[in-house]
Amino acid sequence: MKYANPKIPEEINYSKENPLKEFLLLVAGILAVVAVFVIVTQQLTQQFAQHIPFEYEAKIVPTQFIENNFLLSNNSEKKDYLTSLANKLAQHMDLPKAINLQVYYLDSAEINAFASLNGIIIITEGLLKFVQSENELAFVIAHEIGHIKERHPIKSLSSGLVIGATIAIIGGSINNDSAANALITGSSLTALNFSRAQESQADTLALYAIHKHYGHTLGSIDFFTRLKEQSQLPTVLSFTSTHPDHNTRITDAQALAQTLTNNISASLTALPTFK
Amino acid sequence: MEFIIFLTLLALGYGFGRVIEKRHFRYIFKREDELKNILLIPTKKLPETLQSDRYENQFVEGSVVISVDYFKRFLGGLRSIVGGRIRSYETLIERARREAIIRMKDQAASYGGTVIFNCKFETASISKGRRNSIGSVEVYAYGTAIVVKKTHEVQA
Numbered sequence: 001m002k003y004a005n006p007k008i009p010e011e012i013n014y015s016k017e018n019p020l021k022e023f024l025l026l027v028a029g030i031l032a033v034v035a036v037f038v039i040v041t042q043q044l045t046q047q048f049a050q051h052i053p054f055e056y057e058a059k060i061v062p063t064q065f066i067e068n069n070f071l072l073s074n075n076s077e078k079k080d081y082l083t084s085l086a087n088k089l090a091q092h093m094d095l096p097k098a099i100n101l102q103v104y105y106l107d108s109a110e111i112n113a114f115a116s117l118n119g120i121i122i123i124t125e126g127l128l129k130f131v132q133s134e135n136e137l138a139f140v141i142a143h144e145i146g147h148i149k150e151r152h153p154i155k156s157l158s159s160g161l162v163i164g165a166t167i168a169i170i171g172g173s174i175n176n177d178s179a180a181n182a183l184i185t186g187s188s189l190t191a192l193n194f195s196r197a198q199e200s201q202a203d204t205l206a207l208y209a210i211h212k213h214y215g216h217t218l219g220s221i222d223f224f225t226r227l228k229e230q231s232q233l234p235t236v237l238s239f240t241s242t243h244p245d246h247n248t249r250i251t252d253a254q255a256l257a258q259t260l261t262n263n264i265s266a267s268l269t270a271l272p273t274f275k
Numbered sequence: 276m277e278f279i280i281f282l283t284l285l286a287l288g289y290g291f292g293r294v295i296e297k298r299h300f301r302y303i304f305k306r307e308d309e310l311k312n313i314l315l316i317p318t319k320k321l322p323e324t325l326q327s328d329r330y331e332n333q334f335v336e337g338s339v340v341i342s343v344d345y346f347k348r349f350l351g352g353l354r355s356i357v358g359g360r361i362r363s364y365e366t367l368i369e370r371a372r373r374e375a376i377i378r379m380k381d382q383a384a385s386y387g388g389t390v391i392f393n394c395k396f397e398t399a400s401i402s403k404g405r406r407n408s409i410g411s412v413e414v415y416a417y418g419t420a421i422v423v424k425k426t427h428e429v430q431a
Binding site for chain 2: 003004005007008013015017019020025026027034197
């Protein structure tokens with residue numbers, strides 16, 4: 001009997017296939033599943049979230065929280081002006097009775113405005129300096145009121161919590177940090193993409209309210225265009241950061257503004273002069 | 276930012292991993308060819324033809340530790356979600372196993388041995404269970420080499 005050690009045949013125990021192929025296939029497949037999951041969950045939780053009573057929001061973000069955690073300006077003149085402007089706009093927006101708007105003026109050079117739970121709207125000093133007419137400012141405020149009317153803060157919070165928790169559980173059970181991280185990144189990208197729809201919704205509501213209040217929509221979109229020209233894209237929360245697709249948003253809003261405005265001789269309302 | 280670091284690590288892992296793997300496989304093929312005259316016999320008992328006073332037995336071993344790269348590890352992680360052949364680890368283990376044999380044969384060759392019987396393998400994974408650490412695998416091959424007795428030395 002002859003005994004031999006023949007040369008080991010290659011590619012039986014392992015594959016010489018380029019691992020990139022497997023990588024791309026796996027990443028695409030898993031991301032697709034995650035995306036479907038996120039979209040479905042988001043839709044479902046947001047359906048439920050709009051039935052959460054508004055009073056609950058006050059428990060999540062009490063007024064005190066804003067007062068304690070933000071550098072609020074004590075310029076009551078500007079705060080009162082912003083509040084009255086917001087209330088005037090809100091009259092045209094059919095806010096549910098339970099919703100109580102609270103406008104805060106923030107001591108920050110950053111050009112930003114955002115809406116939060118409990119009807120809270122925060123306007124920065126930087127924004128007030130940046131806008132050139134009341135119409136521009138009104139559009140930004142109306143946009144934030146639009147978010148509040150549609151319960152976007154509570155919807156985002158709810159779906160964010162549900163998706164975050166689920167992904168964390170799945171991610172945690174994967175015994176591999178980088179794969180878990182990829183899962184989380186994939187889901188947050190999908191979620192981000194989805195919130196653009198909310199921005200457009202807020203834009204539309206805002207333009208209708210502006211039209212009712214001033215009788216025209218002149219100046220509303222100027223904020224966008226000038227912001228883009230200066231490429232001042234703030235990094236914080238709502239008004240600009242979640243809008244990667246700035247251009248389509250401007251075009252959409254412009255189109256709507258044009259159909260609403262037929263009074264070409266209308267003029268812009270100036271901002272009041274503050275002491 | 277974290278995502279950029281992650282992508283960079285992934286790209287580095289892939290690039291270096293591929294180059295190192297290809298080079299290692301080339302080296303393995305070459306060395307296996309050079310050492311093909313040393314026979315491996317997995318049986319416990321020494322074949323009768325080799326049971327002779329002319330031979331003596333010698334313990335030989337070879338061990339190698341190979342680290343997984345970031346890309347392989349990530350790919351393995353993805354695989355662990357959906358299941359299936361972890362191809363990225365298969366090449367790694369294959370290299371480790373064959374390299375361990377080469378080193379064992381090298382040792383046998385240095386004693387003048389031409390046959391290794393009762394070949395066995397052990398594997399150990401290093402930094403097992405610690406998350407976020409790059410894992411590595413050890414393969415240890417050992418056996419009994421048959422070496423021709425140097426008779427004059429025995430008398431000395």
